[in-house]
Amino acid sequence: MTYKPVQPHTKAEAELAFALGIKNHIIDALLGVTYYEEDWRWVQNACLALLDDPDHHIQWVAIQCLGHLATFHHTLDLPIVLSALGARTSDPCLAAALNDAFDDIATGINDTSYFEEHWDELPRQIKEGLIEGGIFNSLGKHVSKRNFVSDREGMIPEHGSRDHTLVERLKYHSEVSPSHDWNEYYDEQGNLLRLSLAELGLTHCPPELWQLTSLLDLDLNENQLSSLPVELGRLINLESLGLSENRFTHLPPVLGELIHLQELYLDTNRLQNIPTFIGRLSNLHTLCVDKNQLSSLPAELGELPNLVTLYLHINQLGSLPAEIGKLLNLRTLFLQENQLRNVPAELGQLVNLTWLSLDGNRLRSLPAQLGQLINLHTLSLSQNPQLQIPPPEIVQQGVPAILAYLQTL
The missing domain is CATH 3.80.10.10 (Ribonuclease Inhibitor)
Incomplete structure (x- = not known):
């Protein structure tokens, strides 16, 4: 299988594609600005707007691009993004895209204070990613894994607590x-x-x-x-x-x-x-x-x-x-x-x-x-x-x- 390379798009080019309303052009433009545009907040807002598009394919790509933003820029407006994504978790057509995006957010964004403060509200997939990554315990508490130097043969480590x-x-x-x-x-x-x-x-x-x-x-x-x-x-x-x-x-x-x-x-x-x-x-x-x-x-x-x-x-x-x-x-x-x-x-x-x-x-x-x-x-x-x-x-x-x-x- 061969894949069409993603072509760079400026914000102006993307806005024009969105305005024309042609499905393939919208998708190409969204991917193009996600991968090449430095203004992550503009891209984020474009993705959020396209979540309301009636076409499931466009919604899918918008969700995918929000995950990519987390990976590339390591930041998102988490309250806004998670609320928007959470509102779509009941749609089975978007389940796989949402799972991938939540994984990207868990691994790409290091906003531990937000995650800890809003633990009970986080999607299950984000919680699981943070726990598996050793960043949080199962109760939503931020923890750090410590690798002490130990002497297995002597039972007692030379260094450690x-x-x-x-x-x-x-x-x-x-x-x-x-x-x-x-x-x-x-x-x-x-x-x-x-x-x-x-x-x-x-x-x-x-x-x-x-x-x-x-x-x-x-x-x-x-x-x-x-x-x-x-x-x-x-x-x-x-x-x-x-x-x-x-x-x-x-x-x-x-x-x-x-x-x-x-x-x-x-x-x-x-x-x-x-x-x-x-x-x-x-x-x-x-x-x-x-x-x-x-x-x-x-x-x-x-x-x-x-x-x-x-x-x-x-x-x-x-x-x-x-x-x-x-x-x-x-x-x-x-x-x-x-x-x-x-x-x-x-x-x-x-x-x-x-x-x-x-x-x-x-x-x-x-x-x-x-x-x-x-x-x-x-x-x-x-x-x-x-x-x-x-x-x-x-x-x-x-x-x-x-x-x-x-x-x-």
Whole structure:
């Protein structure tokens, strides 16, 4: 395959091409000014204007050029650009172009203060790019990877922080492949902020771990852990804790002491209940307890005012507590593949909910109050053969029809 080289265009030439409205000329001009024009803001604004063109191909190229600007000039008016791109994420025809542009922005722009301040608003692809690049941790905190000089044979590094020394000692006593990614990140003072002990086959945690009190992000996923010692409480600064794919049948009370936790991953274990102390973790915004053996939920679950994402799918839940209606910031609730015969009317109080998955349950009817979920864009109800309210013909018409029907009850 051969490609036509991009021809340089001045701003005046590009403006003329845009005014003439000929598709191929518009695309050539936009690429030409993007690659050769130094006035990045003019090019940015031209791209933004062309995002409103009815032709998907022109929109695609405009998005592509915004990504190129991030790569070439390492700057954009991020609030304006991200708002414009975010408004088009629901268009499947533009998905690939948007993904590429978000990747370019994550790798090309070094505006760490903006990214940190607006972390919750960033598109998922930008967050993933910043995390994979080692620039941010999973909680949106800017971190720097430190490469200390270490003496593996002597266990103790010649240069490095106390935390680095502890990590090297931990590595030395671990029988793992040299290729294991410890995913360790330190701040400028050498304090360890992030560490992965995932996929190590651990049945207990190494004692050095409990001395790493600066940790914000700890990954213990995919091990063989069935308990945690009280020393876990020393990691009081933890904001993200991964315990997925282990062998827990119950959770230790010490977990309730980690009051700064924002993300807690407990999926794919053998948990039969969630302890009442979960209510102490009031800073949680993500809680994943899917793929366990839960048959009920505590009322204290409603004491998590900051919760945004709650995964409870693939359990044995027969009912939900009314207190779930207190999770006013909840946006995503996965309840598929349980044994629910009904859902509480209080679910209708979750006015910020955008995604509710109830597939594969035993539902017979939905409460009229769910018609109040005006921000809901995804409601999954498949594999509920006894569902009568709303009737199948309404369900087939999608979320707007379902909500409208429920509002008439």
